[in-house]
Amino acid sequence: MPTNKPNAYLAAHRDENLAALFELLRIPTSIKDAPQDYNRCAEWLRDRLVASGFAAEILTTPDAPPYVFAEYHTSDTAPTVLLYGHYDVQPPDPLDEWTTEPYDPQVRDGKIFARGAADDKGPLFAHIIGIEALLQTIGLGVNLKVLFEGEEEIGSPHIESFLTEHREKLRADTLVISDTAFYASDLPSISVGLRGMMGVEIVCTGADRDVHSGVYGGLVANPANALARIIADMTDDTGRVTIDGFYDDIIPPSEDELNSWAQVEFDEQKRAADLGLDGFHGGQRGVDPLHRNWAHPTLDCSGISGGHAGPGVKTIIPARANAIITMRLVPGQNPDKIFAALQQFVADHTPRGITSEVTLHAAGRAALFPTDSPYAQAGAAAMQQAFGKAPAWVRCGASIPITEVFQRTMNLDPVMLSIGAPDDNVHSPNEKLDIDMLYKGAEMAAAFYQILAD
């Protein structure tokens, strides 16, 4: 078997590339950090891409952290790939649960521990060095556009207007994103379905101040009790959501997809035990866990507050109670329609003496991506080549709102090439990425672009 030149190049540059990644990981870019660090991070990425041979620039907007855009032109006939990644990270707190400092990357046991190691600085860097390995050896073979943003972790609030404004500049034949993890430690995967989400706040108000529960008990309607009932009424005893029309438009998974899911092992006991639970008892009764997580919508109270629930008893009827409801939506569900039905539901379930208000905080549709496109197939082949195992086509219970924005504004289905393990502590203390995973990810990236070039 002939030497794979890009892989040989990667192997020869392991140490210097690791040192470079550490530089990137040292720049603090969570929402709690300073704007100048975001600028510094964007400049670092631009400079690296320029050094690699790209035409790279920083695009600024009034509201968002800087976007890094870079372009490498191979030929007018080669396919054009858009690579998306994000350089912002989750806030590192609680800091005292980190074994070593979040912004001081350390290697232990072959793994890089740092905030952003797996989400998403490590994976985007894997693409950069994979591309460099091609450029320094056999050539890239595709036209490549790179877009790195700095506010994915807060829901990419400005990506839609950015994509709309720069649609021509960003035009591509396909989109590749490495911002997901393997389905299991030994099972590479490509996500082809993400749930949508909706976050709403419900506020119930009663008297214009907290009142004495004795002096006014039996007289003043209680907004905390009213809110509890509204939330309780939103689901029935079997865990089904009772909001009018909630399930009407759902597009069920295809036969093919269902068949592929049957191949995926879902270890309920192990995953539940990781959270101190004896099993998973959320969602709709009588439905298997994978379906509940991938193909069923959910309705969760993510926060509730009202009156005095701290230490001690304050004998009041509170003036106000509020709750955050987050839903995960599945293909076919229309957030606008569901929000309208939810507003009606809350209005219908608000008792006399209470006023209620519903505010939409966030919404995004579920996304489904094809498995049979040449780009998805190239991704699968690249994964098999790098990791030695065919990837599973999986869905994901979570949402990556940008994917749906790319579909809607640019008509691009992402190829979600996973880099990372499911236990990488993404969004948690002690985030990590295995160094082998980093380099195999780089090999996968190189293979992906090479396959597309052929």
Next chain:
Amino acid sequence: MPTNKPNAYLAAHRDENLAALFELLRIPTSIKDAPQDYNRCAEWLRDRLVASGFAAEILTTPDAPPYVFAEYHTSDTAPTVLLYGHYDVQPPDPLDEWTTEPYDPQVRDGKIFARGAADDKGPLFAHIIGIEALLQTIGLGVNLKVLFEGEEEIGSPHIESFLTEHREKLRADTLVISDTAFYASDLPSISVGLRGMMGVEIVCTGADRDVHSGVYGGLVANPANALARIIADMTDDTGRVTIDGFYDDIIPPSEDELNSWAQVEFDEQKRAADLGLDGFHGGQRGVDPLHRNWAHPTLDCSGISGGHAGPGVKTIIPARANAIITMRLVPGQNPDKIFAALQQFVADHTPRGITSEVTLHAAGRAALFPTDSPYAQAGAAAMQQAFGKAPAWVRCGASIPITEVFQRTMNLDPVMLSIGAPDDNVHSPNEKLDIDMLYKGAEMAAAFYQILAD
């Protein structure tokens, strides 16, 4: 009509008595103030009672602020009255809502503005000067024991052990308390029923940490949703409590009491408007407000908390949610039995995947006092004499836990002689007491002891 000598004495000493009350009001005795101020206040009261002719002393205990005890012996055949009052006050905050300083009494518009003016330094002082007026003119005619405590506003946590320890010393034929207000500004009243109360906390727990509502949505059971359902299920659509046996032991009001309530005007629109409401829609449907407040038990969520309900959306399934439930109980209801039923209810309504815990924080039975005892009748006659109007026999939706402790430990029914108006801002900024109310209260006290002596 012959001159009423005690009243003439009171009239002749108005100014010096007002100055003395101001001294008492200047001593800060809320839970946020210093122990030495409590001592100073107790000493002030003891000294005043000694000057009046009492044998007075300060009784200290390891845990409670000092108790003031005083005794005046008239004869072995005269009835013995125990007068209870409290010299502690509510914390004065929010300070910036006071027109003048809470501990710097000021007269405006014929009213004394100060923390404690109405609750309870003013009323207990009215008794002192009423007693003095008798002693200085026609004689007291009864044996009088006085007990003033300093922790009524925090629920008198040590009164039961104190009464038990000093049962012999405090033994009396009747108990008089002036720690309630007129039912309406022009309607003197005697409270003959107070609701009991129970404060419990319910904690629901799910996974051992907050988890992502996408990654785990449909899998992990949500303790906030579970708690909302438990609370919602505690009442039905008509506002009735569904806890097993909750209403079983209730002793309904007597025909006589119901007849007297029919005479009491309850201005729902006005009282509701004071709280920014168009009416009172709490409690059980189809029951009139006075019954809902006086003779019906209630179940209110006084506080609820779980997950993240602050600004912004955190898309989680929280690990934990908790709520404080306060109930007001009516005669016949047994807090022990109800707490046991509540524990069972919560256990029965806790879904799989959630654990729940119920903790009892506070409990007290409802109290009913006779209207036909000679002491209650003497109180009514004294009120009519001083205020020119027969008092209404009223209940109160709130609880004054000490009354039930006096009943239980000393077998004494209190005669609750109201001094003060319903809008005296008790527990609120700008607490006040009308100076006329103070002196009429003193006349009432004098008349009460005089009638008992006859």
